[in-house]
Amino acid sequence: MEHNYPIKRIVDDKGFLVDMSFEQQIDEELVKNLYYHMLRIRTFDRKAINLQRQGRLGTYAPFEGQEAAQVGSALALNDADWVFPTYRDHGATITFGKSMATTFLYWNGRVEGCVAPADRNIFPPAVPIATQLPHAAGAAWAEKRRGTQNVAIAYFGDGATSEGDFHEGLNFASVFKVPVVFFNQNNGYAISVPIEKQMNSATIAQKSVAYGMPGYRIDGNDCFAVYFETKKAFDYARSGNGPTLIEAVTWRKGAHTTADDPSKYRLEKQGENFVDPLIRLELFMKNYGYWNDEWIQATQEKTTGEVEAAVEEMEKFPQPNVADVFDHVYAEMPAQLAEQKEAYLVHLGRRD
Amino acid sequence: MEHNYPIKRIVDDKGFLVDMSFEQQIDEELVKNLYYHMLRIRTFDRKAINLQRQGRLGTYAPFEGQEAAQVGSALALNDADWVFPTYRDHGATITFGKSMATTFLYWNGRVEGCVAPADRNIFPPAVPIATQLPHAAGAAWAEKRRGTQNVAIAYFGDGATSEGDFHEGLNFASVFKVPVVFFNQNNGYAISVPIEKQMNSATIAQKSVAYGMPGYRIDGNDCFAVYFETKKAFDYARSGNGPTLIEAVTWRKGAHTTADDPSKYRLEKQGENFVDPLIRLELFMKNYGYWNDEWIQATQEKTTGEVEAAVEEMEKFPQPNVADVFDHVYAEMPAQLAEQKEAYLVHLGRRD
Amino acid sequence: MTQLKESNRKNETTKLMTLIQAINDGMRLMLEEDERIIILGEDIGKNGGVFRATEGLQEQFGDDRVVDTPLSEAGIIGTSIGLAVNGFRPVAEIQFLGFIYPAYEQIMTHVSRIRMRSMSRFTVPMVIRAPYGAGIRAPEIHSDSTEILFTHMPGIKVVCPSTPYDAKGLLIAAMEDPDPVLVLEPMKNYRSKREEIPVGKYTVEIGKGKIVRKGSYVTLIAWGAMISIAEKAAEQAEKKGISCEIIDLRTLYPIDRDIIAESVQKTTRAVIIHEAHHTGGLGNDIVSIINDTAFLYLRAPIERVTGFDVPVPFFTLEEHYLPTPARVVEGIEKVLHF
Amino acid sequence: MTQLKESNRKNETTKLMTLIQAINDGMRLMLEEDERIIILGEDIGKNGGVFRATEGLQEQFGDDRVVDTPLSEAGIIGTSIGLAVNGFRPVAEIQFLGFIYPAYEQIMTHVSRIRMRSMSRFTVPMVIRAPYGAGIRAPEIHSDSTEILFTHMPGIKVVCPSTPYDAKGLLIAAMEDPDPVLVLEPMKNYRSKREEIPVGKYTVEIGKGKIVRKGSYVTLIAWGAMISIAEKAAEQAEKKGISCEIIDLRTLYPIDRDIIAESVQKTTRAVIIHEAHHTGGLGNDIVSIINDTAFLYLRAPIERVTGFDVPVPFFTLEEHYLPTPARVVEGIEKVLHF
Numbered sequence A, B: 001m002e003h004n005y006p007i008k009r010i011v012d013d014k015g016f017l018v019d020m021s022f023e024q025q026i027d028e029e030l031v032k033n034l035y036y037h038m039l040r041i042r043t044f045d046r047k048a049i050n051l052q053r054q055g056r057l058g059t060y061a062p063f064e065g066q067e068a069a070q071v072g073s074a075l076a077l078n079d080a081d082w083v084f085p086t087y088r089d090h091g092a093t094i095t096f097g098k099s100m101a102t103t104f105l106y107w108n109g110r111v112e113g114c115v116a117p118a119d120r121n122i123f124p125p126a127v128p129i130a131t132q133l134p135h136a137a138g139a140a141w142a143e144k145r146r147g148t149q150n151v152a153i154a155y156f157g158d159g160a161t162s163e164g165d166f167h168e169g170l171n172f173a174s175v176f177k178v179p180v181v182f183f184n185q186n187n188g189y190a191i192s193v194p195i196e197k198q199m200n201s202a203t204i205a206q207k208s209v210a211y212g213m214p215g216y217r218i219d220g221n222d223c224f225a226v227y228f229e230t231k232k233a234f235d236y237a238r239s240g241n242g243p244t245l246i247e248a249v250t251w252r253k254g255a256h257t258t259a260d261d262p263s264k265y266r267l268e269k270q271g272e273n274f275v276d277p278l279i280r281l282e283l284f285m286k287n288y289g290y291w292n293d294e295w296i297q298a299t300q301e302k303t304t305g306e307v308e309a310a311v312e313e314m315e316k317f318p319q320p321n322v323a324d325v326f327d328h329v330y331a332e333m334p335a336q337l338a339e340q341k342e343a344y345l346v347h348l349g350r351r352d
Numbered sequence C, D: 001m002t003q004l005k006e007s008n009r010k011n012e013t014t015k016l017m018t019l020i021q022a023i024n025d026g027m028r029l030m031l032e033e034d035e036r037i038i039i040l041g042e043d044i045g046k047n048g049g050v051f052r053a054t055e056g057l058q059e060q061f062g063d064d065r066v067v068d069t070p071l072s073e074a075g076i077i078g079t080s081i082g083l084a085v086n087g088f089r090p091v092a093e094i095q096f097l098g099f100i101y102p103a104y105e106q107i108m109t110h111v112s113r114i115r116m117r118s119m120s121r122f123t124v125p126m127v128i129r130a131p132y133g134a135g136i137r138a139p140e141i142h143s144d145s146t147e148i149l150f151t152h153m154p155g156i157k158v159v160c161p162s163t164p165y166d167a168k169g170l171l172i173a174a175m176e177d178p179d180p181v182l183v184l185e186p187m188k189n190y191r192s193k194r195e196e197i198p199v200g201k202y203t204v205e206i207g208k209g210k211i212v213r214k215g216s217y218v219t220l221i222a223w224g225a226m227i228s229i230a231e232k233a234a235e236q237a238e239k240k241g242i243s244c245e246i247i248d249l250r251t252l253y254p255i256d257r258d259i260i261a262e263s264v265q266k267t268t269r270a271v272i273i274h275e276a277h278h279t280g281g282l283g284n285d286i287v288s289i290i291n292d293t294a295f296l297y298l299r300a301p302i303e304r305v306t307g308f309d310v311p312v313p314f315f316t317l318e319e320h321y322l323p324t325p326a327r328v329v330e331g332i333e334k335v336l337h338f
């Protein structure tokens, strides 16, 4: 089966184009955009880990190693599209337009961290694994029903493929031919469980066969492959052809979350064969004349500045509002809940 | 994809061998055994419908048209194997050794109808669709752990493939390489929903690709194809190679249950192309010299007698025992339940 | 109060309908009025639903508004969430409440929580319809009455009509509600009686119970299929000179505490009737409400006449599981002679 | 009674253990003793579980007895059913109670019903372990406390230890039980204190609560992580001259009604503490038990100090969801000054 799903690459580990048909389509704007966003979210990610170590952030799920997969796919979206991320896809959501400060808030146990800007359809991150796949199918179905050209993307991991909701989501999407892309980041592990113990299939892409939908396996650390293949799947969806399953093969460089210790279950040298997606893009830029020290430095300063500003915004954010515990459960608060709220606020008042 | 999963046939619609490699393996014993069991369960099935019409049985799920699939697969089992049926697979369970009287009881709302003979591992029929697939994987896993050569078979319909449990069951079975055969009867409909609305894949067999397991598509109305292909899958499992998915393409001739009216959703002439599996076997027997009027008549009388005896046994069966409502919930009855039971029995006593 | 609200029904054109017809009528009206409504579920299209709740709807509104889905409850509910956050108003049928469990995760972690998790940015104005309950000689697992799994789930409302009038009114209210509503439909009542109900649109307010029989010695509290059991018991008790008041809760969350409190304060005794298991049943919530609101009025421990702590038995024995008028009468006598 | 039973512990060799170590120890002992035991779940092998409950077990017993499974709760429970009916004794870990919902159908329609459906021909002697509860600043959905979903499910037992001693004893009892047992483990207590517990095998009887503090004015009823809240409240109340008795229920189904009845008959007042939502919570069952067994003794309406009717909030606000000693003290004062 594996041979039916060769890994699609556009740029190789050394940063050289291996699929010349994309030569024309890669321009400076795209390259800079990819680089800027990958650097930006990496800066964010590393900062978040630091903040967590300093006790300034709660448990955090890092995505280092998966920047090409997240940025490449998110940049291929249109503004009116729908994004259904997991807890590890804030690289993608930040790229798509969610604020970094809001994202920090999420990891600081603030519900405000779930709320995307009004002009971006970004769902709160799915915590129960694979539950977002049917949501994406439903949102895409709504777009189809309205006759728009908007699509939805569902992000999910290799582990998520084992859940029933993965299956039911893909089945619905294929039966109703809705414009959704199921974007899998196969990072080799579900917490400690390696993919060989997760499934007996050689690839995730081949699971598309079960739904009669196209499936592609791509090098998830090649931002060009991700960008162009995802865009192709979006176009296919926008043209009314229905869903696609994409397996982006990548590698989670760090821990599952800051509470996890990968040395318990992974050998030090595992994953060495994966060239860091940012380094790979840098090599490409150098190979093809996109590298410009000045611009690079400016970009580094810019992204660092953005991240620092986001930290500040997060730390200056107003204290959590106790009323929020009660206020967003129903449009109109049932009497018993209103009573609970009032009694509790009175109780708090007494104690102040 | 379809071409990857051609329908396997051994005997064609007119009862002629199309795969000569089986010529040697088909002998009189097998032919008679197949005929006897198919006739027997058809007699049972038609009787059950009659009884239901007369108000002597509750709602009943008939399997007419699926006799070859059920008998062929059940005859390929060994006595120590495990069977996980649905509500429509009593053709298979009766063939495997469940009593017909017990089976009638099931459809008469008697829990006794769930209980198979002590020397047959037959699970109570799964009512919640697809839930039995992981059970079969688990039971097979236990056999593997004990180092036996026993296998499990899970019966399920085309509709069941849409449930998460189908997916999770097949995934587990393939990951742990357990000796189980997932035996699908694709009878074209899930109640009123035709397979084209159930899934977008051209076949069910191809869903095996998602689990890296062998998948076969067979003519479910050809009892020889069913028997030999299922046996092959069992042998494969017994030899430690793991699970197989079999799609037996068949047709539900009657209603979903006696409460269902298929004329609401199926055209009269639909399914005409399916030659009745018993007729097909009869043609085969005539073509190849197995037909013997005397034996046929004796067999008809025998099966009719067996079914009549089962009806009598069912109708003479002791009245349901109120205590059974309470007695099989826990090994040892918790105090509160014992109190409920006692109070209720006292209440009943007062009313007598 | 609720009585008043509904009194205008006499002025309208009415039609004799069963509960299931009233459900069908409610959906038809709303499909006509609100193009965001989309009905989906297993066998609801051509087949019109296994109970005929959606009969004729696909014919009238087309198969993209009345949609046969794959056999996949998590898929139905999960996809409905996506439809709902993206502007539609899905009405999902779960064929039997006993088959809602595969969708439980979607309901528990998303349907009920999206509003809170997104601070009201995303909402899920959807309806889940589910026939529930025993007593129609259905095969096993088809007869569960597990409302507590949903009343113990902040973010969703649960209603349970017992009459055709309430069924249509509550269903329409549910379809117009900004939040998800589970509509539990007592199968046993689907065709048990006909009632003249308005042909036009009306709603029954979610969260309001109803006194269906006035009385003075004891309050019977029930809903769904148990209302007729309560009524039969009340008639038998009446013959013994015991006057019973009956509350039809109609909404199970948020429950109408006031109607319970007022009635029990007046009658001083209560018998709760439900077909769910004794332990963990909604009856306990009602005991608590009475504890909270009528403690000083109560003359006897509250009685609960319920299903037993056993799986709903196969149908030959289900009558021994379900509350009967006789058991309720015993409960009534027990609270009276305490 | 239960006190007596456990008194022999002094004679044994003991070791200082946290609750999570006690759980680990219980599994290790049973893996040694009973080769039918098979432990399975997500990340329980090499990783030793996200809380380290299974630390070292795969190393010691091999990966066919301590099995990392795919990320598939319905698969874990469904497969365990097959293992259990075919001679094994699976102990399945669900990583957090908030992730048990995808397996709810398997538990509801099979784990709990196979014995009944097969008239005891097939039984499911399996254990499901699930960390539960809020208060450890976990991400959302990780903090649910939805025990009622399982106590309202005939055919399964539910235990919830609050101490290392009870954790090991109840877990071993569960592993030896002929019926399925859900073991709810309060995450907050996993490492909150150490206790000397026997290194050998012992059981704590399922179905028995325990008086953990003797008192005379009011009975506090709690379990799991709420025991320490009750204890703190009792200390504060003591300073105000109010003597509290505390019951640690330990088993949630079948609940120890006698211990509740006896205590409340003595103290005449009760406050129930749980972190599950108010509506539909197990607290209501306890109110009913008191209604049934201590009606004439009760001097004040029973108070319930619980989580609110809202999804468990994100962790910056979870302290405002959970019962606190201060809220319990207010409840105590309320029942005393009624």
Ligand SMILES: Cc1ncc(C[n+]2csc(CCOP(=O)(O)OP(=O)(O)O)c2C)c(N)n1
Residues within 6 Å of the ligand: A088, A127, A128, A129, A156, A157, A158, A159, A160, A161, A187, A189, A190, A191, A252, A256, D042, D071, D073, D095, D099, D102
């Ligand atoms: C239903 C459910 N079960 C278990 C968990 C606990 N859990 C959180 S992340 C995770 C692993 C997910 O692996 P994968 O899908 O590969 O995504 P990744 O974390 O690698 O991005 C698990 C088991 C969960 N969140 N939801």
Ligand SMILES: Cc1ncc(C[n+]2csc(CCOP(=O)(O)OP(=O)(O)O)c2C)c(N)n1
Residues within 6 Å of the ligand: B088, B127, B128, B129, B156, B157, B158, B159, B160, B161, B187, B189, B190, B191, B252, B256, C042, C071, C073, C095, C099, C102
């Ligand atoms: C979880 C669940 N959902 C719904 C049902 C109701 N139901 C009973 S049979 C059936 C159709 C099953 O179709 P299929 O799997 O093709 O089997 P067949 O009846 O054709 O043998 C449905 C929807 C059920 N039993 N369980």
Ligand SMILES: [Mg+2]
Residues within 6 Å of the ligand: A157, A158, A159, A185, A186, A187, A188, A189, A190, A191
């Ligand atoms: Mg992963």
Ligand SMILES: [Mg+2]
Residues within 6 Å of the ligand: B157, B158, B159, B185, B186, B187, B188, B189, B190, B191
């Ligand atoms: Mg079918």
